[in-house]
Amino acid sequence: MLLEVRDLHVEFRTREGVVNAVNGVSYEVDAGETLAVLGESGSGKSVTAQAIVGILDVPPGRIGGGEVLFKGQDLLKLKEDERRKVRGAGMAMIFQDALSSLNPVLSVGQQLGEMFVVHRGMSHKDAKARAVELMDRVRIPAARERVGQYPHQFSGGMRQRIMIAMALALEPSLIIADEPTTALDVTVQAQVMDLLAELRRELHMGLILITHDLGVVADVADRIAVMYAGKIVETAPVHDIYKAPAHPYTRGLLDSIPRLDQKGSELYAIKGLPPNLLNIPPGCSFHPRCPRARDVCTTDEPPLYEVSGTRHSACHFWRETLHDVDN
Amino acid sequence: MGRYVIRRLLQMIPVFIGATLLIFLMVNVMGDPIQGLCGNKACDPATAAQLRREFGLDKPVWQQYLTYMGHVFEGNFGTAFNGQPVIDLMAAAFPVTIRLTIVAIIFEIIIGIALGVVTGLRRGRPVDTTVLLLTLVVISVPTFVTGLLIQLLLGVEWNVISPSVSPEAPFNELIVPGLVLASVSLAYVTRLTRTSIAENRRADYVRTAIAKGLPRRRVVVRHLLRNSLIPVVTFIGTDIGSLMGGAIVTERIFNIHGVGYQLYQGILRQNSQTVVGFVTVLVLVFLVANLLVDLLYAVLDPRIRYA
Amino acid sequence: MPEHTPGGPGDGAIAPTGAGGQMDIATEGAGPGPAPGGPEEGGFGQPRSLWSDAWHDLRRNPVFIISSLVILFLIVISIWPSLIASGNPLSCDLAHAQDGPSPGHPFGFNGQGCDVYTRTVYGARASVTVGVCATAGVAVVGSILGGLAGFYGGTWDALLSRLTDIFFGIPVVLGGLVLLSVITSSTVWPVVGFIVLLGWPQIARIARGSVITIKENDFVQAARALGASDSRMLLRHIMPNAIAPVIVVATIALGTFISLEATLSFLGVGVKPPTVSWGIDISSASPYVRNAPHMLLWPAGALAITVLAFIMLGDAVRDALDPKLR
Numbered sequence: 001m002l003l004e005v006r007d008l009h010v011e012f013r014t015r016e017g018v019v020n021a022v023n024g025v026s027y028e029v030d031a032g033e034t035l036a037v038l039g040e041s042g043s044g045k046s047v048t049a050q051a052i053v054g055i056l057d058v059p060p061g062r063i064g065g066g067e068v069l070f071k072g073q074d075l076l077k078l079k080e081d082e083r084r085k086v087r088g089a090g091m092a093m094i095f096q097d098a099l100s101s102l103n104p105v106l107s108v109g110q111q112l113g114e115m116f117v118v119h120r121g122m123s124h125k126d127a128k129a130r131a132v133e134l135m136d137r138v139r140i141p142a143a144r145e146r147v148g149q150y151p152h153q154f155s156g157g158m159r160q161r162i163m164i165a166m167a168l169a170l171e172p173s174l175i176i177a178d179e180p181t182t183a184l185d186v187t188v189q190a191q192v193m194d195l196l197a198e199l200r201r202e203l204h205m206g207l208i209l210i211t212h213d214l215g216v217v218a219d220v221a222d223r224i225a226v227m228y229a230g231k232i233v234e235t236a237p238v239h240d241i242y243k244a245p246a247h248p249y250t251r252g253l254l255d256s257i258p259r260l261d262q263k264g265s266e267l268y269a270i271k272g273l274p275p276n277l278l279n280i281p282p283g284c285s286f287h288p289r290c291p292r293a294r295d296v297c298t299t300d301e302p303p304l305y306e307v308s309g310t311r312h313s314a315c316h317f318w319r320e321t322l323h324d325v326d327n
Numbered sequence: 328m329g330r331y332v333i334r335r336l337l338q339m340i341p342v343f344i345g346a347t348l349l350i351f352l353m354v355n356v357m358g359d360p361i362q363g364l365c366g367n368k369a370c371d372p373a374t375a376a377q378l379r380r381e382f383g384l385d386k387p388v389w390q391q392y393l394t395y396m397g398h399v400f401e402g403n404f405g406t407a408f409n410g411q412p413v414i415d416l417m418a419a420a421f422p423v424t425i426r427l428t429i430v431a432i433i434f435e436i437i438i439g440i441a442l443g444v445v446t447g448l449r450r451g452r453p454v455d456t457t458v459l460l461l462t463l464v465v466i467s468v469p470t471f472v473t474g475l476l477i478q479l480l481l482g483v484e485w486n487v488i489s490p491s492v493s494p495e496a497p498f499n500e501l502i503v504p505g506l507v508l509a510s511v512s513l514a515y516v517t518r519l520t521r522t523s524i525a526e527n528r529r530a531d532y533v534r535t536a537i538a539k540g541l542p543r544r545r546v547v548v549r550h551l552l553r554n555s556l557i558p559v560v561t562f563i564g565t566d567i568g569s570l571m572g573g574a575i576v577t578e579r580i581f582n583i584h585g586v587g588y589q590l591y592q593g594i595l596r597q598n599s600q601t602v603v604g605f606v607t608v609l610v611l612v613f614l615v616a617n618l619l620v621d622l623l624y625a626v627l628d629p630r631i632r633y634a
Numbered sequence: 635m636p637e638h639t640p641g642g643p644g645d646g647a648i649a650p651t652g653a654g655g656q657m658d659i660a661t662e663g664a665g666p667g668p669a670p671g672g673p674e675e676g677g678f679g680q681p682r683s684l685w686s687d688a689w690h691d692l693r694r695n696p697v698f699i700i701s702s703l704v705i706l707f708l709i710v711i712s713i714w715p716s717l718i719a720s721g722n723p724l725s726c727d728l729a730h731a732q733d734g735p736s737p738g739h740p741f742g743f744n745g746q747g748c749d750v751y752t753r754t755v756y757g758a759r760a761s762v763t764v765g766v767c768a769t770a771g772v773a774v775v776g777s778i779l780g781g782l783a784g785f786y787g788g789t790w791d792a793l794l795s796r797l798t799d800i801f802f803g804i805p806v807v808l809g810g811l812v813l814l815s816v817i818t819s820s821t822v823w824p825v826v827g828f829i830v831l832l833g834w835p836q837i838a839r840i841a842r843g844s845v846i847t848i849k850e851n852d853f854v855q856a857a858r859a860l861g862a863s864d865s866r867m868l869l870r871h872i873m874p875n876a877i878a879p880v881i882v883v884a885t886i887a888l889g890t891f892i893s894l895e896a897t898l899s900f901l902g903v904g905v906k907p908p909t910v911s912w913g914i915d916i917s918s919a920s921p922y923v924r925n926a927p928h929m930l931l932w933p934a935g936a937l938a939i940t941v942l943a944f945i946m947l948g949d950a951v952r953d954a955l956d957p958k959l960r
Contacts, residue, residue: 055537057529081542088540095538100531103550104630105557114549118541150629166539338799345800353812463949467942469893471900472916472934479923479930572805576897580920590808591901594815602812610803 002071002206003052003091003174004028009064010044010051010230019277021047023230024066029206031173034197036209036221036238038253042274044230045210049176052208053093054083070174089119091174092167094196097183098159102151108135108162109147115169134165138195157188164196174206181216193220214257218242223310226250229275229285232304236311246313246322248292284316292317335621339614346610347603351392354599399607405600413604416589421608424585426498427577428570430505431512435563439513443520443559444552450525459521462514470573474507474580491582501583508577512566519562523555530554557627564620568613688954698950704943712759719755723748723910742928746918753910754932760911761940763822764829764895769888771830776837777880783838784845784876785868794842798835806832807897814903822895825904829891840883844876851875878955886948889941896937912937 010022022044029035037045050056052068054075068075070090075083095101103111112134113127122130128147135143138161140154151159160180167175180196181189197220200207209221217224217238224241226234226249234247245251252270272289275281281288287297296316304312307322315321386394398405404413446455465473481487481503492500527533528551536550575587582588586605593601625631692698711718726748736742742750783794809832810825817824848854849872857871898904899913907914912933919929 053538055534084540084542086540087538093535093538095531095535097531101535103532103536103554105553105628106550107629114541115539118539118545152630166535341796342799342803345796346803349800349804350809350812353809463942463945464938467889467893467945468934468938469896469900469941471897472938475916475920475923475930476934479927483924569805572808575807575811576901579901590811594811594903597815606804606808606812609805609808613803613805 001028001069002031002033003208004067004069005048005052006067006069008048008051008066008068010047010056011062011064012060013062014060014278017278020280021061021230021277022051023280025227025230025232027225027232027235029174029208031206032201032204033223034200034207034209034221036211036217036224037227038211038214038217038224038250039227040212040274042277043227045227046178047230048227049093049178049208049210053087053091053176055087055093085119088115088172089170090172091176092170092172094160094163094167094175094177094180096179098156098163099151099183101163102159104151107148107150108154112147112162112166112169115166119170130169134169135162137168137199138162138165140165156184157192160184160188160192161195164192164199168199168203171203172205174208175200176208176210178210179212180209182211182213189216196220214253226253229280230277231285231314232312233286233314234312235304236307236313240308240311244322246307246311246318247315248290248317248321249286251321251324252289284314292321331625332622335618339618343610343614346614347396347607348392350606350610351395351603352388354602355388355391395603399604404604404607413601416601417586417605417608420584420586420589420605423583424571424574424578424587427501427505427508427574427583427585428567430498430501431509431570432563432567434506434509435513435516435566439516440520440556440559442517444524444547446517447521447524447528447555448547450521455521458517462517465510465514470507470511471576471580473510474504474577477503477507478580494584504577504581504583507580508570508574512563512570516559516562520555520559523558524551527551527555553627557624560627561620561624564616564623567616568609571612572609688951691954692950695950695954697946698954701943701947701950704939705947708758708762708940708943711755712762715756715759719752721749721752723753723756724908742926750915750929750932753915754912754936756910757912757915757933757936758940760822760899760905760909761892761895761937764825764905765888765892765940765944767822767826768829768833768891768895769884771826772833772837772887772891773880773884775830776834777841777877779834780838780841781845781868781873781876784842785849785864785872787846791842794838798839801832801835804832806894807901810894810898811901811903814898817903818906820906820909822905822909825895825898828898829894833887833891836887837880837884840879841876844879845872848872848875882948882952882955884948885951886945889944889948892937892944893941 004026005028006026008022008025009020012019012021025044025048027035027037037048039045047056047061050061051063052075056063063076066076070086075086078086102108109128109131112131113122113124116122116127116130117124132143132147135147140146140158140161146154151162154162160183163180167177175196177196181192184192193216196207199205207220209217211217221238224234224236224238225232226241226247228249234241234245234250236246241250242254245254249270252268255268256270270289275285275288281298282301283299284290284293284297284302287293290297292315294316300316302314302316304314305318307313307318313321395405402414404417406412442458446458449455482489482491488503489500492504530551532554533546533551536546541550571586574583574585575591577583578585578587579591586609590602590605592598593605726746779794783791810828813828813831814824854867854871857867862871895904896911896913896916899906899911900917902917904913905911915933916930916937919926919933923930
């Protein structure tokens, strides 16, 4: 297994109290596999990724427990300097907003080349040549001329390609993409997503795709993990989930996608608000918003039930939910 | 870039004219330059009238201003109270004040930025709180008080420095006065750097730099500092002019014969030629410093350069 | 074009609070300040207005409470100095010149044999008067001119920008020396007038900037679309929202104005005797500082505490009003 996250806990200390952002998340990604992590903002999906890569703001953040096994080695036990060497070289991250995520005062060539200078000890001249190659690879036209330009001189799509190029620079075995296309125009989204998927195949990398957009997921992901209130509520191969979700929350997410064949009917929305992480509801944290909630949901926290060999659901009534769809 | 420089140069012209005219008016309308020439005695009316004609003081003020500016551009700043050309006074005074200002700016850059970076990275920790409190105290105690106290302690009590600076004012004698001159600005540089660092520390591009696996030192120096120092450089640049203008207090305390000293003498003796001349040059220095800051800003921030 | 940082502080010059937006004199760790939202959503409680929110924060901020108490005390003794000082600051006896502390004269005597304690207490009046009046004048002139320029834009705005550039081009202490050296009045009013004359552009820039920002807000655009008159827009929609940064900068400027008054008096062109001013007393004590440091230290200490109190008050107010910290 390339990456195994086991029972990860992350909390933030604020003046109002302790925010439990991640409460015992476990998931795994194999080489060449794409895992989509799905959830609303505040579900803890980005914080989990930050904890994996090791870019959590500490303080106020704190890893409360768990393991992050990367190629069998627990990253949380490494010294900061060893950990640093894994970042960028072993695993890389692509962020949502490329404009703010790229340094405004350094040229893209300097920012790309820096990877080779720091991790591979290359000369600045060689690093620049590699930067041009990378830009070619992510299909930025006129790479040789544009290598000295600054982020603000590129369009949104091109900037995200530069982010991708930077992540791919050292051909890491794992890429974590946090909402990589959310900030882009719809027309550009597909291009960037296709590029990412294609390069992932070529380099046989593992990919964790963090998103709230189910439309993106269907085409590229192999498996899906749905997060709610800092926990995984359902994991399944992508087709199974689309066919029949085993958790009411996943169901709600799927039902709230606008579809052409339902034109004219009212769009479904999950009622209520995401939970306050300072004060997560007892029992199943989704119960205040769940259409299927019973008394047991308010008191007993559901474990991850095994639905099939490859599927899990954290719902007391996963059978009923699964069955519901067939009707 | 070239057009930008030209536009900024053109914008300087009305400001230069306005500021010098304002000073010219202040000096000429508020005081009687002839009275100054006669020293402490009252002027003989006939002599006064003759002097007025001689200096063109019977003409309207705007005409006097134009004549004066005409002379200035020929390098003629008039004569001081003792018959010395003002330009000679300047030649003696400006190098001293420039040395003093250089010392002050170096203090601002080295101490101010270093403290700002340290506190910005350790926000809320004891170091931060202590330095913040110190900067508040430095800002609150007027420079002349700081100067007098330092002179008392270092110069008189402990004899570390000479309480007054010799007329040649070499660099080594200007270290303590330079620190006094810099003190308030230094506190501002510290705070500005601290805020800027603390703001940018959580910036997305810093997170990217960490995610790239760069060593902490490189993240701080190459990514964080480079961005955070842009406002600081702007401040220090504009401060050059203010320091030279504000040196008057420090120069007085440490008896430094620089620009402030000459200006003070000029004002005491109501010698308008000296005052207007020095202030005109100071205004010019201030404006040029501002221009340089704008250009430096464009060099540091490509978003401005290519705007 | 990059924003200028306006005139920096030379010796006791008007502080560069033009860059004030960035120059937060935050007092973290000094007590419960405004609580930032958690990293995730979770806002709760009733939404409050900026002002009541700020007041809520201020009441709990020890820096604010201490500096307010110091300022209150200063105001009271500047109105009724005889409450705590029974002597006359102008009755001096050369026989006691430079004497140290003695019973009834806890701070000793100055070079003219005047009681240093009495003079230090009476000195508060000049400082507080200059600080408060100059700030009020600067705030009124600056926010009116800056606000109008920001609101109407165009020629007026360009004119104001050039005018503020001109004023920023004049070093403050120098301007004071030139303008005030010919004035013989011993009152504080020429100093107040001078500070207003050279200080208003600082406030005008802040007011202009914040009016421009707020003018672009949707709610103002909506009011305009609904046909609100200019004066209604300015008074009802823009000013209440634009005034916060002006108040913050003005409060901090108050401290620097007091410092400026003392500096000018020290140079002999500010307040003149027989008016009692800390600046004058520090100046006249400075030649004797070796033998009789008490003559200098008391008025200097009083001056420093006064300026510090106002700057800290301004700081606390900024922390409370700065929406960026929320």
